[in-house]
Amino acid sequence: MNQRPRVIVTRKLPDIIETRMMELFDCRLNLDDEAMSREELIAAVKEADVLVPTVTDRIDREVIDAAGDQLKLIASFGTGVDHIDFQACKKRDIIVTNTPDVLTEDTADMTMALILAVPRRLTEGEQRVRSGEWTGWSPTGMLGHRIWGKRLGIIGMGRIGQAVARRARGFGLSIHYHNRNRVYEDVEQELEATYWSSLDQMIAHMDIISINCPHTPATYHLLNRRRLQLMKSHVYVVNTSRGEVIDESALIEALTQEQIAGCGLDVYEHEPAVNPKLLKLRNAVLLPHMGSATIEGRIAMGEKVIINIRTFADGHNPRDRVIDTMF
Structure with missing residues (x-):
């Protein structure tokens, strides 16, 4: 050339x-x-x-x-x-x-931010302050859920998934993962991570699920309606990978019907379009694909x-x- x-x-x-x-x-x-x-x-x-x-x-x-x-x-x-x-x-x-390689830490930071923001209702609280709805501290005001001691299921244990796991351990989360291939034993030991060969079984036992796998033909709608129905009603789903990995219509249905507790999304199935139904959900934290920004x-x-x-x-x-x- x-x-x-x-x-x-x-x-x-x-x-x-x-x-x-x-x-x-x-x-x-x-x-x-x-x-x-x-x-x-x-x-x-x-x-x-x-x-x-x-x-x-x-x-x-x-x-x-x-x-x-x-x-x-x-x-x-x-x-x-x-x-x-x-x-x-x-x-x-x-x-x-x-x-x-160069975006691993930035994306992992944003993933961890969403893992904190969704259960603790951070964006909802910020909006209340800005709108003037907040009238002061209350013993029952803005109650969310602690993440310490909860189970985090990571889908995709590559560079970003491992970086998320390292951060999550510092917040007291129990690390679980599903991956196409099991990671090396020394990595599992370092992260104190439990491997699940069955994605269905893993997501049925988790409190928080983080999607960190790439979008390929094999991962298109990996989290579909059937798998969303396997999850606990108090689970939170975070996606900083690609929107196509989740069936967005099924996710909205699960959120609306309170089959799951909430979600944090930095990516969308039909990006840059965001489904108007998502915009109306208080239990969805929505970011403009800024994980690596x-x-x-x-x-x-x-x-x-x-x-x-x-x-x-x-x-x-x-x-x-x-x-x-x-x-």
Whole structure:
């Protein structure tokens, strides 16, 4: 590849990253930070050597099929790659990279914040103060539930799941997990984590459930209506992974009928659209997909994108190349 490949970036990135990209590559930036339309994405892949998309860009088969022969790398700005049709890229010999590891601690922090916020009704209390509804302290006012001594079930015990477990132990939670593969014994011992081979059995015994697995065809609607009905009525569900992992309609039904106690969501099934029924629920804490939104995290993501592009342009295999086993 040309040492100054034509790089098209679909969204605005931190200034320091954009400046470095302009120095290194023949780069076209999105200074307005408006998500590209489908027509703009198709136009971009027809001329780019490297496309730098984000989770807001749906890079499906139609977009890939429209790409010119010069497109050889999609260096995604983000950890998840479920917005990219990997098989279509593989067919066209287009390499896909992502930015793993750098968002682990930020996302785990946000997960822990939701684990605290939902049972303790933090956002509901903040809204009462701002609206003027709060009239003073009361022995029975704003009662929530303590999390100390409760069981936390983590779905997906990868880097983020383990980081959540480390935080949760400090708050006195008992750690349980379900994962495609059991983690190493020394990790289990460090986290004092109990492995459940059956997801159904685990969720039926938990007080709080945290979703930290990626969205793949195998995890689509992993928490469906049947599994939500297996849960205890006092359970809280937290999702900082991908909205598609939960059947959102079934979740709303469970919350409305008080089959479960509450939820904390940073992601949504039809993002950026949020189901209006969710907005009306007092037992739902809703955030705008900000789990990884730290300055440090975004800069680290951009640095990884740059390294991936430079490595590939130099004729080497990028370290963060996405492989088949992720799908």
